[in-house]
Amino acid sequence: MLMDRTILLSDLNSFYASVECLYNPPLRTKPVAVCGAVEDRHGIVLAANPLAKKFGIRTGDAVWQAKDKCRDLTVVEPHMDRYVAVSNTVREIYQDYSPQAEPFGLDECYIDLTGTDHLHGSGKMAADSIRARIEKECGITASVGVSFTRTFAKLASDMKKPNATTVITRNEYKQKVWPLPASELLMVGRATAKKLTLMGVNTIGQLAQSNPDVLKRRFGVNGLLIRAFANGEDTDPVGATGWRPEIKSIGNSTTTPRDLVSDEDIRLIAMLLSESVAERMREKNFLCRTVQIWIRYNDMTGFQYQTPLPFSSRTAKLICDTSVRLALRHRRPGVPIRSLGVRACNLIIDEAPQLSFLPEQAADQRQEQLESAVQEIRKRFGHFAIERCSMLADRRMSGLDTRDAASSQSVAFFRGEK
């Protein structure tokens, strides 16, 4: 029988809030929430310290909701440089235990300690040692889950917070994990959880024991995947730190400072997003064959639409024109738009470009050369060194820095953000 793996998931508690409290000692005795800028409509709680959580404040609450729950709440703006610095220092600590440490966002990391008993002791001993080091060397705490699969290690880490180690062994997972709601399982999002409830599957245990054929019919291959996770059968390896996931799409989305109402509003933001996506595709040497847009209205409902391109491309112009066409065709007329997203899918690697005699494709290739040159200028002199005229129409909207809101989706798990 193959030996079980020892997998840890280390989760830094209330990360942003903890870092702010580390660097600002007077905050430690107060309820604190780290929030995005309210003026730019990013005013949501990014993290809350334990004192604030006692008032029921959670990540994702709007700032006004948080202040409602706790009148004396101290709101702090985020300092990303600090979070990146602390995260990197903590990751160095993980390296002392195993080269197979796979970060998941700034505050989580999977660590594979299989076969290191003679070096660090049992999984629990290593986890306790890691927590002690993080606290001593960085001044913040972590919850660590120890188990034989990634899925259970993650569930274990959520069980005791803050500052604790939780172990789930092969003999225990049925008692500890199966009673939990199915929605807590990795890869089970809101839509899947709802469909499962309609099938009468509410807990992870019920999912684990469901008929595989039924699951396959309703959810496809992913149905079998989540059933395997529920049974402690995920064999996904924990990637070594230098691991690069295969990128399947490149997208960028943003919530705009004010709602988008006119066609011109949509065109402007779509161009901003498309330029950013195009730049990233150029950097990574990709072309795309499908363009997808995502719209969220001011009533918080949203939809996605996609369409194939007539030929592979990565010009911001084609991506923008395509996105705008999709948006204008499918949008609910008259309903203001709060957030917009543009995604390039069906990526292929850009090999030697062939000259095309199709006029549209030839024009697109010339456009590609133009945009490439602009990108070079921006790399040397900054993004705003050269701009499209259309950006001047509304400076407040076009001054957005869309590079920060970018995301790439990989074959393995979602990275926690869009």
Next chain:
Amino acid sequence: MSKIYVRVTSECDTGGNVIPLVVYWEDGSRFDVDRVLDVRNAASLKAGGYGLRYRVRLSSEEFHIRNRERYLYYEYGLKPERWFVEGKDT
């Protein structure tokens, strides 16, 4: 303020090891580092930060001090990288 950034004169050897030699206080008074007793990564909850923590033995001619042990932190995580001490009576 419990966290005081200080001016330090240091030396870097060919192995990349940084050794503090002199620490200057806010008022300009100078403390010589006679010896580095320990170096390790550590957080200072009192000061509010973390870095490479040097335990140093200081002396000062001006104040007739010898064998004063203190923690000196090199804050490598943030930019700009600099040295700090925990605020106290000297």
